[in-house]
Amino acid sequence: MTVRVWRPVVAAVAGLLLLVSFPPYGWSWLAPVAVALLTVAVSGARVRSGAVLGLVTGWVFFAPVLAWSNLHTGLLPWLLLAALQALYVAALGGALAWVAPWGARAWWWPAVTTSLLWVAQEAARDRTPFGGFPWARLAFGQDGSPLLRLAALGGAPLVTAGVALAGGLLAVLLAEAVRAWPRIRAAADRRAAWWAWWAWCRSARCWVPAAAGVALGVAAAAVPAARPAGAPVTVALVQGNVPRLGLDFNAQRRAVLDNHVAGTRRLAAEVAAGRAARPALVVWPENSSDIDPLRSPDAAVQISAAAAAVGAPILVGAVLRGPGRGQVRNVGLLWSPERGADTAQLYVKRHPVPFAEYVPLRRLARAVSAEVDRVGSDMVAGRAPGVIDTGPLTVGDVICFEVAYDEVVRDAVTGGGQVLVVQTNNATFDVAEATQQLAMVRLRAVEHGRDALMASTVGVSAFVDADGTVVGATGFNTDAVVVHQVRPGGGRTLATRLGYWPELVLVAWAAVMAVGAVVVRRRQPAAGRRDGARG
Template sequence: MPLAVAVPAAVLAGLALLVAFPPYGVWPLAPVGVALLAAAAHRRRLRAGAGLGFLTGVAFFAPLLAWTNLHTGYLPWVLLSLLQAAYLALLGAATAWVSPLADRARWCWAPLTGVLWVGQEALRDRTPFGGFPWGRLAFSQGDAPLLRLAAFGGAPLVTFAVAVAGGLLLAAGWRRWDAAGLRSARWWRPVAGLTVGAVLVCAAGLLVPVGPAGGGATVTVAIVQGNVPRLGLDFNAQRQAVLDNHADATLELAARVADGTQPRPDLVVWPENASDIDPLRNRAAGARIAQAADTIGAPILVGAVLLGPGDGQVRNAGILWRPGAGPDLDQLYVKRHPVPFAEYVPLRDIARMVSKQVDRVRADFVPGSAPGVVRAGPVVLGDVICFEVAYDEVVRDTVTGGAQLLVVQTNNATFNVAEARQQLAMVRLRAVEHGRPALMASTVGVSGFVAPDGRVSDATGFNTREVVVRQLRLADGRTVATRVGLWPEVVLAGLAVAALAGAAVLRRRQRVGSA
């Protein structure tokens, strides 16, 4: 492809990927974006492939992650976007490198594209400082038939299928880009490629059954979205007001239960940061939560910031508060994957040289060590906090530990509705992946329930105070994805490495043959 065509194709690839994700949600464009990048990088030198991949990455990640600059300034957003774009630069270089394999067998483009995308995401999900899995292809497929594949191989299998669909579009629609090729090209070939790819995408997903993994009891669960006095980084400057909002909303729910207009919940879920005052050390905060729990007559899973264990350290926790008994310290989950440069600052002295904004993180959050398995009376919860929902193993560990209901406690007060909807898309994938009902509880929205087939119900508005109650059927079985764990990603990433090695061998033979 001429460079004058490849450059805009790479940019369009990033924009197509962007529009596939919430809040736009045009999921069929994800394979189109994959195909455009693969076409642009095909047969290019490594540096050119990397440059085109980087263009795609910037066009994709800069607007996708624009919510990170709402209250922290442009520098964190720019640095994060460029870092994520660098991984697509690696993907572009890898795509260029394996071109000889695709040239030997045109339909190899589909599996090659699939395994390279999985390999890129596997690397990006883990590096640096634990990785940042936002923007995985799988998370764009909330309304797509391919979401069903999550029950068999989790996010890696869904990403693989989306990228394979993109490879099929490319293989079916590719044509020669010299003058003779352009003159002889037929208009129907790209159209046929798009049609075949769309049919394959729909057929593959629609044939996969999804639903709850096993049966269980029925419980009534309430989500309390108390809202905050104002959005932004200073939302917790009025910590007492945030706590009061959630306590008052729970008391209002209790009043509706008392007059018979609302069923009594078996469990109430408050979001992350519902109490930024440590309720285990502050008697007034503890008393406020106890009042809410005792009045509603049900345990409350409280998102709280706890001081310690050391000086200058805090913990982001979900703690079960039982009516009449108070905090159950045996049912305490501490966030295992704090966000670097947001909840703790690695290499602080070096980071300060880049921006003194890092000193806004005054106390480092200490990670927990145990999965978020919380036993709350009639239901065992799989609790994860905020961005942890993006990490495969953090969620899976709760299910293998016995979780019957997935709970995502989050605080979106420093972001916007686009970020909240992107996060809810991840919850949808996790529900299908593990065959579990799930919910997301946010301070400001979007909160809501997700069925084991990925359907969302009772979704709240953004920056509003709302309480939603729903009856859920628990699940206690295991899907194929839960059983196999990391193996689909290991196998597919291994095949990506094998493809790179195979291309190296083929390139060497071609050089020897031409010598």
């Protein structure tokens, strides 16, 4: 297997640029450049070489972007997670090399294959193993890009396809520039070199992919943002903070609950003094009451007192014991000032996180890290979408990492959610993880045309308007209360109506390309394959 030195270097640079396109850096415009560099690195390589190059890009990207996962669990789980995710990018690199011969004569072929195969790679990564890990999809790094608007048409898969298509078009342009460079360099003098360069710029090989890339950006920016038409409703989020960050945050259950009660009481005092509007709903984050308030009278009294003080129902992020022995549920529970816990308005997290909220293959996992035994009780997954009627509005509730899963969020909207609520707990991570999660909330707001909010125990918490604008973002590892008016939405964007179909169509075309490449490779002379695969 021969791989020239420049190829792994370019692949590594692609991984670095992909990293800084994501929060907390947020240079989203570098994502297409990263995609272009990986495409160029793989161009003309053998399938095995393409896989190695993809692995380089994947590792350089995933190891640092997932560094927050090793803050309290040790190095090995983090490295294994990063390596697993990098393997999907390795498969992408091999697939790009595999399909290259089919459309070798068409200038647009690398751009289209890059776009489709990147979506297929993410579709596999989003679902396997153990329900998948969709973190750091291309779409989730575009919160500052006009390509984010594509989410309203086809969700996260279409945004990923747009980013990868832009990168593929740039790769075509780079490849053509490399081919033209010897002629420009061989010019007799500077004037001749400029004329050679200008002649190349005027050629179709230059301006067609460039124009296609510009057209893509303009078309994405022209997608209209949704404007929910409902009457504004005042909502407050409470970020109570925790005594200390780390895996033992839940050892301070009472302190965490007290912090959120205190924050709500401060809000009530502000309302009574006329310095804040009375909210119609208060949202507490995930794990704000790890003391089961349905079984602990003391916790129930504290939450009821907070709700009565502020004069509004509270959506509590709670951990409930049961239904079976040794089982727990991660829930969003509506708590009324008059009636207390409203178990009819209860959302049970549908997608518990493997190795964090339940432990598959526990004996094997324990050999990797003894920290898995901190998960003493496996969480039971809910079945119903997170649709909670609070009275003034119906919220679509998702909990923590569920915001990364397309179907979980969409079900909350199609079930009647007028505003998206993400209850999360970032106490075991850092500000990088929190800002990456907030970027996902921005995409979901645009995708479904819904105002949204993310309430975290430690930050970052914020409201997000339906056009993706962030309002009232809090600091990290601090207590805060934010009050904002949200607009209930009732309509459905094209992305909401289409659901998984855009992704299914894109993946199907990727599969057609992969199968078609089999036919082409069988017909291609062996010598031609060897010549085309060198380098």
